[in-house]
Amino acid sequence: MASQPAIGIVADVVLQRHRLQEAAGKFGLEVCFSGDPDRLIGYPEFPEVALWLVTLQDEADHPALFDHLLENTDAPVLFGVDPAPAPGAKDYFRWERRLLNKLEQQLGQLEKLDTATDMEALAQVAATAGKAPALSNWITPAAPDTPAREVWILGASLGGPAAVKTFLDNLPPGLPVGFVYAQHIDNNFTDVLTRILGRHAHYTLKPAEQGARVCNGDVILMPVEQEWKIAADGTLTATDKPWPGPYGPSIDQVLLNVADHFGKHCHAIIFSGMGNDGAIAAPMLSAYGSRVWVQESTSCGNSSMPDSVNETGCASFRGTPEQLAAELVRTIENQCLLKNKHQRDSA
Incomplete structure (x- = not known):
């Protein structure tokens, strides 16, 4: 079975990074980077990914992030991903489904099926x-x-x-x-x-x-x-x-x-x-x-x-x-x- 695409996650709230990474794993995606903006900017070798997910409390707090991404990657970047509700809540599953739809618009169908x-x-x-x-x-x-x-x-x-x-x-x-x-x-x-x-x-x-x-x-x-x-x-x-x-x-x-x-x-x-x-x-x-x-x-x-x-x-x-x-x-x-x-x- 072919491997699924790798993605990178950038969020300035630890809980949001965790929930995005957990959701991506459910869709069979490999997460090869997950960290805050400063960690990405200071990363020794820019990660090779098929897509970046970026969610920030206030984009104005991280003005250097966007220039850094534009200079180092041709991969699409999804900005402003909605904050994830608590797992188990009905709103969480709606959020997860919206995220899946956004990912599939960029990466194609993600769910693995039996071969x-x-x-x-x-x-x-x-x-x-x-x-x-x-x-x-x-x-x-x-x-x-x-x-x-x-x-x-x-x-x-x-x-x-x-x-x-x-x-x-x-x-x-x-x-x-x-x-x-x-x-x-x-x-x-x-x-x-x-x-x-x-x-x-x-x-x-x-x-x-x-x-x-x-x-x-x-x-x-x-x-x-x-x-x-x-x-x-x-x-x-x-x-x-x-x-x-x-x-x-x-x-x-x-x-x-x-x-x-x-x-x-x-x-x-x-x-x-x-x-x-x-x-x-x-x-x-x-x-x-x-x-x-x-x-x-x-x-x-x-x-x-x-x-x-x-x-x-x-x-x-x-x-x-x-x-x-x-x-x-x-x-x-x-x-x-x-x-x-x-x-x-x-x-």
Whole structure:
């Protein structure tokens, strides 16, 4: 995978330098200089970077900085980057997204995606997948091809296909649940991903189709190029517009679109990925009464996306893909036990 561009950060407030550097790291950028104006002016060898980010409390306090930059670099300079709010605040994620948009205007698309080599490696793992666990006796098996009442959105980016595959491998057949899978991926690899994850006998990966419903046992893959919604009658519906934001499918928008129909019966698990897609909409789902879970950091190929959602305070569970699968089974089992008890008490 090709390395990402290197950038330089100049700020006269230590906290701002730290937050800019942290955000740049989430986007896969290498930061080869981070310091105040005086440090840059006194630097023994001017750093070679693709872009400079400059934010100052008062530009008049550093009159020599701008001449120094103009004399020593041909790289673009972004002046006056907005001060970063506290991490975890809703304004922080908006700030981070604005920063990403500015960076991509100069550097092109930044988010790393899984490559063809990653897909081939995943295919070999899929060929040796073990046997799925048995369904609990407390859970009534769902009839296949029946519309799902509970839908879980699986949101992922870099490292996501392997994590989602492991999650599905650890689910027993017959759970009364359907899945909508929003994966940042190069559109050229969609067929490969469908073939690899489509090998599950119990949870079938299917591309979204106009007029189809999310059924128990389905894993509906959201297309990359075009936004999809769920109509009032529960059917999948393509729009005539691209997904909002820099990446497709937009996980934030998938969360909102699916929750718009399923309400509190729509839940989300955010898996491995770069950036912070999902961090705006996930707290809204949590406010509806939906469950929001995230993959824990050490098991991720890149933990920025689940960490960003977790930092909002809306995630009620964190775990490895195996632990997330086990928690889903426990959750459904508890729901079935409560439903059976209520039926007995009402009899």
